Amino acid sequence: MTDTAPQPIDLDALPEEDDHDEALTTFRARVGAFELHWSVDAPLSVVMTSSSHVGRAGVGLIEVLTSAEQRGRTSQAYWRSAVGERLRVQGSHITSDGGAERAVIVQTDAVSGLEVRSTVTAPRGTTALRIESVVRNAGREPVVLTAVSSATIGIGRSSSDLDRVTWGSAASEWLAEDRWRETPVRELLPDISLPFHGQDGRGHAGVTSHGAWSSGEHLPCGYLVRGDGEALAWQIETSAGWHADLSQTRNGGVLSLLGPTDLEHQFAHELLPGESFTAVPVAIAASAEARDGVIAGLTRYRRWLRRDVAGEALPVVYNDFMNTLMGQPTTEQLLPLIRGAAAAGAEVFCIDAGWFADPAIGDWWSTVGEWREATARFGEGGLRRVIDEIHRQGMSSGLWLEPEVVGVDSPAAARLPDEAFFQRFGRRVQEDRRYHLDFRHPAVRGHLDATVDHLVEEYGIRYLKLDYNINPGAGTERNATTAGDGLLAHTRAFQDWLVRVQQRHPSLRIENCSSGAMRADYALLSVTHLQSTSDQQDFLLYPPIAASAPASILPEQCGNWAYPSSEMSDDETAFTLVTGLSGRLYLSGFLEELRPAQRDRVAEAVALHKALRGELADATPFWPLGLPAWDAPTVCLGLRTGSGDLLFVWDRDAAPAAFTLPDVSGEVEVLFPAAPTDGSGWRLATTVAGLSVATSAGLGARVLKVRRG
Known part of the structure; x- marks a missing residue:
């Protein structure tokens, strides 16, 4: 490990707007592909060294709003806070090791008494930064935080720099996840001649989460791309409230990334003297290779973030739910x-x-929470007989759990104390006949620890699918300043519980289902193995979800369902299997009822997935046809691997189609399904413009391998 002291900025390196007379008191510190800038008269800011677009000196990295002081200049955006403008660097420590470069910068505000300690980490092999900050009350009076920006980044150098910038964001909802859209920034923030007025803007545009479903309305990640290809991508790593805010100034734009806020999430956190609050971590990545390049940068960062997660064998999972036993x-x-x-x-x-519900109950929704087998459901031999059969067939066994909820009719609802549940205005929060547990309470952790220990030790369970099917709203007021504060604290306790469960049971693999990706964020994905990408049961609607998922989830974590049915044609069977193959193959369906040709196709897909999964864990995604629209007739996902490009192509139109995949060239091979013996099928040809594809009549899908020359 080496220590590097920050150096005064060279006069020649200063932007034109900086005051050269203060060069000796203006500092910079290199961290990966970025530089940290600060001076005696300006707070800490982040600038990308190779870009004139990403980062701007003078835009403070951390903004702090309190109940006593909000902005230093009136605005609706989350920048130029009164506290943030007064922050000044008091000390710094720069280190590097084999895995990352890291800077720890301490800033203080003499007026409020707040101290902000920011850790900025640049993982090696990436163009990304992870930013983590802790706010401490070093004063003598209590301070109530109402918003803390995890990162605030300048975009461009002038107002006109926003004219060619596109904002990429994704709407998401149950059964229709990952719907990306690119919008010109000028449609969000019109040019209002700010230089003429000599002032910064007061408006803003952005996206925000809703309640406890961190990805239930919008994905907690996005990107900005300029016309020349310079790009910045971001992700906010929390399962609680978050907000991404874009505003404009006379000198360009400002991107603010935040955890929960007072206005959007009913958040406030009181800091007594000496107490600290940890802001939500965020990551940013930059690239000169537009959307695909910057998402590749985030992909490499996500792998670094999960470097300590055990058990990356990527097994093929079968689950009995989707279009099967339900x-x-x-x-x-x-x-x-x-x-x-x-x-x-x-x-x-x-x-x-x-598996836990007596079949005589029928609708077991309001009875969950005990997590013990229903003996009446399984008859002689009970659940153990079924699990023993799974093991005899050479497979590991898994079970479904929804650990954070207790049904109103569950015995656990009466046994656990009121303090173990989310509360608002002195009463338990109820959503659709269910209460929400608070994992900060020892009785909750004890109850779920006993549950998991029992399942692992009694039945030999090695896989847990964790669901999350209610959104309890703003959160809990118990043991918190506000409901949003309580929600954030609960989600952190739940993440900690997941880590500790795996420390006790290192052979356990955990799926973060979350109602089909309604809570697919990297607070949870950094400590779990698989993410179910959707609950979508219509195989024709799944391709745009599967193709878009790697923009926000690692390819090796994208659990894409394939559920062949005896009612499907051979082409439809191949179609749903291509969806599964485009990430982690996640099987369902009555496989024993399939026709022999269908069973052969399933076995072919499983064998291919096993052959490819070693490369999946190093692949980076790209989209030759762009991130797909929900109703796009043709959908394509590319995965770049060490041996070439994998292409997953779906044609949802019954009529034959012809299209070109631009910038795709090399020797092309159809990996799945096996070529028909009658000579029919798709026609592929490499041209100057890219890979030319002509499909046959009827819907179809293919897995292609392109070996680059």
């Missing part, structure tokens, strides 16, 4: 599914919801 498993139904999954080559068999 939460009503029985021994009679499960045994043939187990045999069918084993014959197809699955390595994990996960029994989904309902």
